[in-house]
Amino acid sequence: MFYIAENAPLFWALLKGKPMRYSGLILAGLAWFFCRSIAMAAPLELVTLQYPPYQYEENGETKGFVVEIVKEAFRRLHQPINITLLPWTRSIKMIEDGSADAVFTAYKTPEREVFADYSKEILMPQVVSLFVLKGSPIQFDGHLSSLASYRFGVVSKISYGDVFDSAVKNKTITELDETFTGEKNIEKLLAKRFDVLVSNKYGALDILKRHGHLDKVRELSPEVQTIPSYMAFSKKKNLAILRDRFDEVLLAMKKDGTYQRIIASQQNKN
Template sequence: MKHLFSLMMLLTVTWLSPANAEVVKLVTLQYPPYQYQEEDQVKGMVVDIVNEAFKRLNMDTQIRLNAWPRSLSMVKEGQADAIFTAYKNPEREQFLDYSKTVLMPQEVVLFVSKDSTISFNGDLTSLADYRIGIVRDISYGSAFDEARKNGTFKKLSEATNLEQSVRKFQSGRIDILISNRYTALAMFKQLGLSGQFKSLDREVQSVPSYIAFSKANNLSGLRDKFDNVLQEMMSDGTYNNIVKAYSE
């Protein structure tokens, strides 16, 4: 009887072990600090959140970084099970089952030096005379992009990438840096500049992004399970702890 009990316990452990877990195939794009390739590993803030959620569902993940159109095509055709971090629109909803819970809000904010007196009340015209650092060909949300198109800003300073823009910021050549919040915080940390800048209280715009599952693979049930686990992670502090690890 003792041997039978031991065998049953061994089978139970084997069934629950990651080696026997179902594998979910995920696609996304290179977008640090949310998701990025480092040597042969895919890492990042959202990668850690997604991996932890599927771990709680006893599922392994295979994550592939592609150009965004390629990732969308793969999940549409059922070559991948899910995609993140995806904005929601009617066209994509034709072939994707979106999570009900927002996976990661994409916050566009304004950074100033820590002793700056600049403020922002939501009116972009109030920033017209400041030197604002931007990265060429990057969208900062419909509100800022439209204001830029209309010639609201008189002193935009373009850079080829975020690091170059931050270097300008550090040297005092711009007054305001506009960026995705966590992308900028990760860059400050990478360059040893954490604590030198602050974000203004009012965000420019926040666009929710989600994980979305392939309708071709009939995964609405898995979507619901993922939603439940994601909410659990938000409640027990795991979600916030992961975010803090990449932003402090």
């Protein structure tokens, strides 16, 4: 991908001090290069999951404060994008096989780093919490081993950070009830299909609020973990250079206040 803004200094250096006849040729070349650059900027195919308030679809439009941050970053890069909401398992598979260019908001795991180039800049820090039904006697002391006898509801192929993931891997947590969406996971908690829901805190609260179930569920304290999530680019698409440019723009957005303004604006809407 090429952009005229990056290469304009080269053209102006060539133009400086040249006779008029050469200047005309150089300007014609500049116009050709500009048109070619636009044509070559094919839309980047981004995938993510339905995960309000971060990213979600409403009336056929993809919304959410992470979506707005991503759109602004690629707008600054003059890079058109398409964002498609899919089940998370499919999204990750598409990054692995190269049928999509990048995925967000992805936790970093050793398994995914094999096929994904993660942004170095954090796209969104996320809080992982546990939820139970309002009348449940379950308490949390900060150690997942104290909940080992309970059944946990999770979304398939979702990483919940190294604290929870390690508890599953080392068999501290053995009873898992898997589904494919956060909404379905909460439905199953309300139906008493499992004992403890593990979820992104604000994602779960948003779903509960939208469906009028906030008074039926209780968040356990303390939180399990606060973990960073990233934009992850498919290694099969060789987008490491674009990943680096995305990092530069995202950092600039944080420094100039745009990042914080987008989050505040979206939260006020909710």
